Amino acid sequence: MDKLPARNLDFTADGSILVFDKLCKNYQLGAVELKVLREIDLIVKKGDYLAVMGPSGSGKSTLLNLIGCLDRPSGGKYYLGGHDVATLDDNELSAIRGKHIGFVFQSFNLISQLNVLENIEVPMFYQGMSEHQSKVRAIELAEMVGLGDRINHRPTELSGGQQQRVAIARSLANDPLIILADEPTGNLDSQSGRDILNILDMLYQQGKTLIIITHDEDIAKHSQREIRLFDGRIDKQWYNR
Amino acid sequence: MFLYKTKRTLKLGIKSLWLHRLRSTLTALGIIFGVASVIAMLAIGEGASRDAMAQIARLGSLNIIVKTVQPPEDQRATGQQQSLQEYGLTYDDAERFRNSIPGIQVIVPVRRVSHQAWYRNRKIPVEVIGTVPWHLETSPIRLVMGRFLSTYDMDYKQDICIIDERVMNELFKFDDPLGQFVKIGSDYYSVVGIVSPQPIAASSEQQQAKDAEASKKQAGANAGNVYIPLTTVKNRFGEMSVKISGQSGANVEKVELQEIIVKVANADLVLPTRDILQTVLERFHKKADYELTVPLELLEQAKRTQRIFSIVLGSIAAISLLVGGIGIMNIMLATVSERTREIGIRRALGARKKDIIFQFLSETLLLTFAGGILGIFFGCTIPFFVTHFGNMPTVITASSLLLSFGISGAVGIAFGMYPAYRAANMDPIESLRHE
Numbered sequence: 001m002d003k004l005p006a007r008n009l010d011f012t013a014d015g016s017i018l019v020f021d022k023l024c025k026n027y028q029l030g031a032v033e034l035k036v037l038r039e040i041d042l043i044v045k046k047g048d049y050l051a052v053m054g055p056s057g058s059g060k061s062t063l064l065n066l067i068g069c070l071d072r073p074s075g076g077k078y079y080l081g082g083h084d085v086a087t088l089d090d091n092e093l094s095a096i097r098g099k100h101i102g103f104v105f106q107s108f109n110l111i112s113q114l115n116v117l118e119n120i121e122v123p124m125f126y127q128g129m130s131e132h133q134s135k136v137r138a139i140e141l142a143e144m145v146g147l148g149d150r151i152n153h154r155p156t157e158l159s160g161g162q163q164q165r166v167a168i169a170r171s172l173a174n175d176p177l178i179i180l181a182d183e184p185t186g187n188l189d190s191q192s193g194r195d196i197l198n199i200l201d202m203l204y205q206q207g208k209t210l211i212i213i214t215h216d217e218d219i220a221k222h223s224q225r226e227i228r229l230f231d232g233r234i235d236k237q238w239y240n241r
Numbered sequence: 242m243f244l245y246k247t248k249r250t251l252k253l254g255i256k257s258l259w260l261h262r263l264r265s266t267l268t269a270l271g272i273i274f275g276v277a278s279v280i281a282m283l284a285i286g287e288g289a290s291r292d293a294m295a296q297i298a299r300l301g302s303l304n305i306i307v308k309t310v311q312p313p314e315d316q317r318a319t320g321q322q323q324s325l326q327e328y329g330l331t332y333d334d335a336e337r338f339r340n341s342i343p344g345i346q347v348i349v350p351v352r353r354v355s356h357q358a359w360y361r362n363r364k365i366p367v368e369v370i371g372t373v374p375w376h377l378e379t380s381p382i383r384l385v386m387g388r389f390l391s392t393y394d395m396d397y398k399q400d401i402c403i404i405d406e407r408v409m410n411e412l413f414k415f416d417d418p419l420g421q422f423v424k425i426g427s428d429y430y431s432v433v434g435i436v437s438p439q440p441i442a443a444s445s446e447q448q449q450a451k452d453a454e455a456s457k458k459q460a461g462a463n464a465g466n467v468y469i470p471l472t473t474v475k476n477r478f479g480e481m482s483v484k485i486s487g488q489s490g491a492n493v494e495k496v497e498l499q500e501i502i503v504k505v506a507n508a509d510l511v512l513p514t515r516d517i518l519q520t521v522l523e524r525f526h527k528k529a530d531y532e533l534t535v536p537l538e539l540l541e542q543a544k545r546t547q548r549i550f551s552i553v554l555g556s557i558a559a560i561s562l563l564v565g566g567i568g569i570m571n572i573m574l575a576t577v578s579e580r581t582r583e584i585g586i587r588r589a590l591g592a593r594k595k596d597i598i599f600q601f602l603s604e605t606l607l608l609t610f611a612g613g614i615l616g617i618f619f620g621c622t623i624p625f626f627v628t629h630f631g632n633m634p635t636v637i638t639a640s641s642l643l644l645s646f647g648i649s650g651a652v653g654i655a656f657g658m659y660p661a662y663r664a665a666n667m668d669p670i671e672s673l674r675h676e
Binding site for chain 1: 260589
C-alpha cells in the first residue's frame with residue numbers, strides 16, 4: 001500500500017494524461033543496439049480513444065509495455081498522470097500500474113484458481129481496498145459487463161468472450177486513468193469480438209480513456225484517433241471522428 | 242487492513258495447496274517425519290536418561306558406598322596353601338572413618354549373609370542384612386509397618402528382624418507377620434517391622450510399575466531382604482563363610498563387613514570425602530579388597546553420556562528435518578515456475594515484489610506449519626507405542642515440542658524465502674509472455 005509518488009508536473013490541468021517526450025527504447029543484443037522506439041512524441045488526453053496500429057516488429061508491444069509501466073524508457077520522458085515514470089522504483093511502478101492502468105490482454109490472463117468475483121477483486125486487493133468495498137465494486141462491475149449471474153464461476157467455465165468481459169471488468173476495478181487493451185479481440189470469434197468492442201465503445205461514451213493496440217483495421221475504426229507505427233516511429237496519425 | 246491482507250493471502254495459499262493435494266501432502270511429509278522424529282528421539286532419550294538417573298538416585302546421591310570385593314587372583318597366590326582367607330572391610334575401618342573424617346553424617350556398616358528363611362512349612366532364600374538402626378537414612382527403603390532396629394536391639398543383640406515386602410508376600414501369605422517368628426539357620430527371630438522399596442519422589446505411575454517388575458526380577462535370585470541387628474548377625478553367623486571350590490576343596494573365607502555406607506552432609510563433600518576414604522583404605526588394606534562407589538559421580542557421568550546421546554539423536558532428527566525443508570524448497574521452486582504467468586498477471590495488476598514474496602512464503606509456511614502440527618501429533622504417538630510395546634520409558638517434554646515446532650517454522654522461512662524471492666524478481670513482461 002505504498003502511496004503514489006508526488007507528481008513532478010501537473011499536465012492534468014489541460015486534460016493530458018499521458019505525455020511522451022522524445023521517448024526512446026533500445027535493447028542491447030550482444031554488441032548491437034537495437035532501437036525499437038525512436039523519439040516518439042505523443043499526448044493522450046482524458047477521454048481519448050486511441051488505436052495504435054502497425055505491422056509486427058514496428059514496436060507496438062514495446063510501446064504497450066512502456067505505457068503499462070512494465071518497462072522503463074531508455075531515453076526521453078514519459079509522464080503518466082504527472083508522474084515521471086523513468087524515476088520511479090519498482091514499488092512505485094507497481095502502485096502506478098495498479099492504480100492508473102487497466103490491462104486487457106489478448107489471452108484474457110485471468111487467474112484460473114479464482115472465480116469471476118475474485119479475479120475482478122485482485123487489483124483492488126493490491127491497492128489495499130477493504131474487503132466489503134472491493135466486493136461491492138466487483139459485483140457492480142460484473143453486472144456492468146453482463147456477468148452478474150456468473151460471479152462464482154471459474155474462468156475455465158466461461159466462454160472466451162465472457163472471460164474477456166471479466167478482464168475488462170477487472171481493468172476498471174481501480175478506475176484507472178487509462179485502459180490499455182492489447183489485441184482484445186484477437187482470440188475471439190467475430191460475434192464475441194463485436195460484443196467486446198461494443199463494451200469498449202460504451203466505456204468511451206462514459207468518458208474513459210482507452211488505448212487499443214491492434215493490427216486490425218476494423219477495430220481501429222472504432223477509435224477516435226489512430227496512430228500508425230512503423231519502424232519505431234509514428235508514421236501517421238489521424239482522427240476518425 | 243493488514244489482517245485482511247493476511248487472511249486473503251492465507252486463503253489463497255490454502256486454495257492453491259488444496260488444488261495440488263497430493264503434491265502438498267507429499268511435500269509436508271518431509272516435515273511431518275522430521276518433526277515427529279525430533280520429538281520421538283528426544284522423548285526416548287529423555288526417558289532413558291530419567292530412568293538411569295532414577296536408578297542412580299536410588300543409591301543416594303550423598304552416599305559413598307564402600308564394598309568388599311575378593312582380591313584379584315595374583316595377589317591371593319601366596320595364600321593359596323592356606324585354607325583361611327581373610328580380606329575385606331572391617332569394623333576397624335568403620336571406626337576409623339568415624340574418627341578421622343569430618344563431614345560424615347552417618348556410617349552404616351553392613352554385613353550380608355545369604356541364607357534361608359523358614360516360616361512354618363514355607364522356605365525361601367533370603368539375604369540376611371546385619372545393620373544398624375540408622376540404616377534407613379542411607380537406603381531407599383521405607384518402613385511401612387511396625388518399627389526398624391533400635392539401639393536397644395543392638396546393645397542386647399536381640400533376636401528380632403525386619404522383613405521386606407517380598408519376604409512378607411512369600412512367607413506370610415495369610416498371616417499378619419508382625420510378632421511371628423521366622424527361622425533363619427537354627428534360630429528364630431521375631432518380626433517387628435516391614436519395609437518396602439521407596440518410590441522415587443517424582444516418578445510416575447509407569448515408573449513404579451517398572452520398579453515392581455525390577456524387584457520381581459531380582460526376587461528370582463534372591464527372594465528378599467531380612468534386616469537383623471549387626472551385633473546379632475555377628476553373634477549368630479560369625480564372620481567365616483565356607484566356600485567349596487573344585488580343586489583345593491573347602492576354602493574358608495573370613496570377611497567382617499560386606500559394605501560400609503558413608504553419608505555426608507552435602508553434595509560438595511562427596512568427592513573430597515571419597516578421596517579421604519580412598520587414602521585411609523589404601524593405608525590399611527594391602528590387598529585391593531575394596532571398591533568405592535560414588536552414586537553422585539555415576540549420576541554426573543550418566544548426565545554427560547545422556548547429553549551426548551541427546552545431541553546425537555537430536556542431530557539425526559534435525560538432519561531429517563533439513564532434508565524435509567529441501568524437499569519443500571524443491572517443490573516451491575517447481576510451483577513458482579509453473580505459476581510464472583500468474584505472477585506476471587499479478588505484477589501487471591499492481592502487486593509489488595513483497596506481495597509476491599508474501600504470497601509464496603505464506604504457502605510454504607502453511608505447509609510447514611501443517612506438517613509441524615501433524616508431526617507433533619505423530620511425535621507424541623510414537624513414544625506412546627515405544628513405551629507400550631518396546632517397554633522403554635519415554636518422556637515428552639514441552640521444550641521438545643516447542644523446539645521442533647520452532648525448527649519447522651524456521652525451515653519454512655529459510656527454505657521458502659528463496660523460491661518466493663525468485664518469484665518476486667521475475668520480469669513481469671517475460672512472465673506475462675510465459676505459456
